[in-house]
Structures are given as structure tokens and as C-alpha cells.
Amino acid sequence: MIQIPRGTQDILPKDTYKWQYIENRLHSIAQNYNYKEIRTPVFESTELFVRGVGGSTDIVNKEMYTFKDKGDRSMTLKPEGTAPVVRSYIENKMQHDVNQPVKVYYQAPMFRYERRQKGRYRQFVQFGIEAIGVEDPLIDVEVLSMLMHIYQSFGLRNLKLHINSIGDQHSRAAYNQALVDHFRPSIHEFCSDCQVRIDTNPMRILDCKKDRDHPLVQNAPVIYDYLNDESKAYFEEVKQNLDALDIPYEVDYNLVRGLDYYTHTAFELMSDAEGFGAITTLCGGGRYNGLLELLDGPSETGIGFALSIERLLLALEAEGIELPEPEGIDLYICTLDQSASTAAGRLVHKLRTEGVSCDMDYKHRKLKAQMKDADRKGAAHTIVIGETELASGEAELKNMATGESEKISLDDIAEIRTIIEEK
Ligand code: HAM
Numbered sequence: 001m002i003q004i005p006r007g008t009q010d011i012l013p014k015d016t017y018k019w020q021y022i023e024n025r026l027h028s029i030a031q032n033y034n035y036k037e038i039r040t041p042v043f044e045s046t047e048l049f050v051r052g053v054g055g056s057t058d059i060v061n062k063e064m065y066t067f068k069d070k071g072d073r074s075m076t077l078k079p080e081g082t083a084p085v086v087r088s089y090i091e092n093k094m095q096h097d098v099n100q101p102v103k104v105y106y107q108a109p110m111f112r113y114e115r116r117q118k119g120r121y122r123q124f125v126q127f128g129i130e131a132i133g134v135e136d137p138l139i140d141v142e143v144l145s146m147l148m149h150i151y152q153s154f155g156l157r158n159l160k161l162h163i164n165s166i167g168d169q170h171s172r173a174a175y176n177q178a179l180v181d182h183f184r185p186s187i188h189e190f191c192s193d194c195q196v197r198i199d200t201n202p203m204r205i206l207d208c209k210k211d212r213d214h215p216l217v218q219n220a221p222v223i224y225d226y227l228n229d230e231s232k233a234y235f236e237e238v239k240q241n242l243d244a245l246d247i248p249y250e251v252d253y254n255l256v257r258g259l260d261y262y263t264h265t266a267f268e269l270m271s272d273a274e275g276f277g278a279i280t281t282l283c284g285g286g287r288y289n290g291l292l293e294l295l296d297g298p299s300e301t302g303i304g305f306a307l308s309i310e311r312l313l314l315a316l317e318a319e320g321i322e323l324p325e326p327e328g329i330d331l332y333i334c335t336l337d338q339s340a341s342t343a344a345g346r347l348v349h350k351l352r353t354e355g356v357s358c359d360m361d362y363k364h365r366k367l368k369a370q371m372k373d374a375d376r377k378g379a380a381h382t383i384v385i386g387e388t389e390l391a392s393g394e395a396e397l398k399n400m401a402t403g404e405s406e407k408i409s410l411d412d413i414a415e416i417r418t419i420i421e422e423k
Contacts, residue, residue: 007122054260328378
């Protein structure tokens with residue numbers, strides 16, 4: 001039997017309502033903050049991620065689904081959404097749009113070949129936002145407030161917002177040098193990847209999954225000590241504006257994020273709900289001031305975040321929050337013989353086109369079994385059609401909640417609809 005690929009999941013009909021509920025909520029919150037949806041392709045040129053996310057990150061080095069297309073071009077299923085949005089921004093010259101900053105959101109499957117673990121999938125759905133074209137602590141705070149709003153709107157309580165500043169390019173360069181000085185003498189104690197990282201991208205040693213417990217990682221220099229005055233001032237303003245909105249946060253000097261494009265504000269939202277599992281990051285993001293230029297674009301800056309719906313669902317489960325189940329159908333038509341079935345087929349067809357959700361029996365079950373089926377489908381009303389109803393053209397429309405019945409004409413679609421809508 002062919003099985004589903006490892007690290008992916010089927011979202012079954014019994015569960016899709018949860019996804020739809022979350023997706024609708026996310027779309028509507030994004031609209032409240034005046035972000036518009038952007039859709040980019042599922043695959044992009046591999047080079048976009050190598051340059052954008054960084055050649056020495058785990059995502060690019062180990063986790064990408066990369067393939068050659070028939071034209072021998074290297075393509076990659078997108079592992080994240082920021083680089084594609086920035087590519088689109090540059091290609092479509094959005095810096096000239098009348099609406100500035102450009103505020104977009106996306107919701108799409110992302111692909112990372114990661115070790116399977118609770119909360120970690122090889123295909124997962126990210127909802128993300130990006131605000132491009134303005135560098136101001138206030139927009140950073142808008143992004144953070146929206147992020148908190150999303151999680152709180154579902155009733156989640158065990159949330160911890162960690163923030164840090166990665167500083168500007170100058171601060172980062174000074175910090176990288178400090179890391180090299182710190183790790184170089186003992187680099188032979190580290191994994192082979194870190195032995196390369198020390199020359200290519202020393203910050204990535206800090207989020208190495210293999211060496212994270214090494215004492216030198218634990219007591220590594222912290223970036224805050226290498227921030228220049230401008231970077232410190234920017235960070236202070238972000239914090240003050242978060243305080244002004246009463247958004248609680250924790251400064252986490254060890255938070256460096258696993259993607260290379262970040263500058264200044266970087267953040268992660270964690271769940272500290274019991275039973276959430278080992279991976280506690282619900283959402284991550286930050287500011288990326290050099291990314292547009294790195295991808296040959298204008299010198300605009302951006303900030304955003306992304307979350308996966310899979311982890312949001314895990315957080316809801318860990319906190320015992322249930323999403324409302326959808327209502328059942330408006331009407332179920334039970335039939336007593338073949339000619340009644342034919343009439344019922346016509347009736348459901350007409351009613352459906354009039355906006356009434358309805359269903360009927362196609363398996364020639366006994367009336368009792370059909371009633372059970374109606375119940376399973378949450379039918380608010382039922383009609384039974386047999387020989388008598390066919391002969392008279394009339395039937396009883398039963399309200400399943402009250403048990404009351406009303407006589408209706410089988411041809412009078414408008415009347416049936418009115419009674420159903422009155423319920
Ligand atoms: P990221 O931290 O790599 O950042 O991913 C963001 C979120 O995607 C994570 O916090 C998590 O919720 C989810 N996620 C990542 N990998 C997996 C996985 N294997 N399974 C399930 N969920 C996962 C980014 O992707 C950046 N593009 C975020 C960003 C937007 N920065 C600026 N703008």
C-alpha cells in the first residue's frame with residue numbers, strides 16, 4: 001500500500017472545519033490591520049533561498065526540497081515565505097505603489113526536510129505577514145501587536161513573547177568577530193557543521209541543534225553588548241512602544257533566529273502550556289533591512305512574522321480550547337422507494353441552487369437508517385417522501401429541534417426555503 005510521505009499529514013474531512021475556522025480568523029485579522037493577501041508560487045529558483053535565507057543556514061543546507069526541472073534549472077519548494085514575497089516586491093516594483101508601506105499576508109504550504117517530531121512537519125502551512133517600505137519602531141510594534149492579537153483571539157493564555165535586537169550590519173559584524181574569538185580556540189570540540197560555520201557564519205553556531213548544550217554556547221557573548229548606539233536606540237523605542245500597548249514581552253539576548261536576513265528586531269512567540277511538547281515556538285519573525293538589496297532590489301526595509309497552523313492547533317489542544325464545530329445541513333430528505341428518490345433528487349437540486357444546504361439517501365437504506373443518517377449530518381429539518389407524498393405533491397417538513405411539522409408543497413421551493421430560514 002502506498003503511504004503518505006513521512007512528515008506530512010492528511011487533513012481529514014472531520015477536521016477541516018478547524019483549519020477553515022483558523023484561516024478565516026487569520027484573514028479577517030489581517031484585514032483589520034490593513035494587510036492584503038499575496039500569493040506567490042509553490043516553487044521558486046533555488047538561488048532565491050540560497051541568497052535570501054543564507055547558504056549556511058540549516059534550512060538551505062539541509063532541509064530544502066530541491067529539484068531540477070526539465071529545463072535543467074534548479075528549483076526549490078518554498079521553505080519559507082519572506083524571500084518569495086521580497087522577490088515579488090522587487091519584480092513588481094512595489095516600491096512605487098501608491099499604498100505605502102506595502103503590507104501583505106500569505107498563507108501557503110511550506111516544505112522543509114526536517115527530522116520528524118511533534119509540531120515539526122515536512123509540509124506545513126504558514127500564515128505570514130510582511131510590511132515592506134518603512135523603518136520605524138512603530139511598524140515593528142504593529143507587527144508584534146497583530147501577532148499577539150491573533151493568538152489571544154483564540155483564547156490562548158500561555159504565551160511568551162521573546163524579543164531581541166540583532167542590530168544593524170555594523171553591530172552584527174562586531175558580534176560575529178566576538179563569536180569567532182570565543183569559539184575558535186575550542187572549535188574542534190564542535191560538530192563538523194560548526195567547524196565550517198565559524199568561517200562562514202559564526203552566529204549559526206548558536207542555533208546548532210547538535211551543539212546547543214556545549215558550555216561555550218551557553219556562555220557565548222550576547223549580541224546586546226555589540227549593538228551600536230543607533231541599534232540600541234531603535235530597540236529601546238520598540239520596547240517603549242510595546243509597553244505603551246501593554247504587550248508583555250521578555251528580552252531574550254540569546255534569540256538569534258535561524259535565518260540570515262534579520263537585523264534589529266527579532267522575536268519568537270513561545271507556548272509554555274503544559275503538554276505542548278519539546279518544540280515550543282509558535283511563531284517567529286523580525287526585521288530584515290538588508291534583504292531587498294541583497295536580492296538586487298531597492299534599499300527598502302521590511303519586517304514580518306510567520307506561524308504554522310499546525311503549531312497553533314497544537315497550542316489550542318494543549319490549552320484545551322475547542323473550536324466551534326460547523327452547523328449541520330438545513331434539510332435531509334428521506335425516501336421510501338425508487339420513484340421517491342428520483343423526486344428527492346430533483347428537490348435537493350432545486351433547493352441547493354437556492355442556497356439551502358441539503359442531502360438525501362443514496363444507499364437505499366431503510367427509513368430508520370436514513371433518519372440516523374440525517375441525525376449524523378446534523379440536519380435541522382427532514383422531509384419523508386413516499387407514494388402518498390408523490391401522489392398529493394405535499395409532505396411534512398419536520399423541524400428536528402422542536403419536533404414540529406408543517407405541511408409544504410413539494411413544488412414550492414420558496415416556501416420551503418422560508419420555513420427553513422425561520423428556524
Ligand atoms: P521560521 O522561524 O523559520 O521563520 O518559521 C516560522 C514559523 O513557522 C515557526 O515559528 C513555526 O510556527 C513554523 N514552522 C517552521 N518550521 C516548521 C515545521 N517543520 N513544522 C511546522 N511548523 C513549522 C520564517 O519562516 C520566516 N519567514 C518568518 C518571517 C516572516 N520573518 C520575517 N517575516
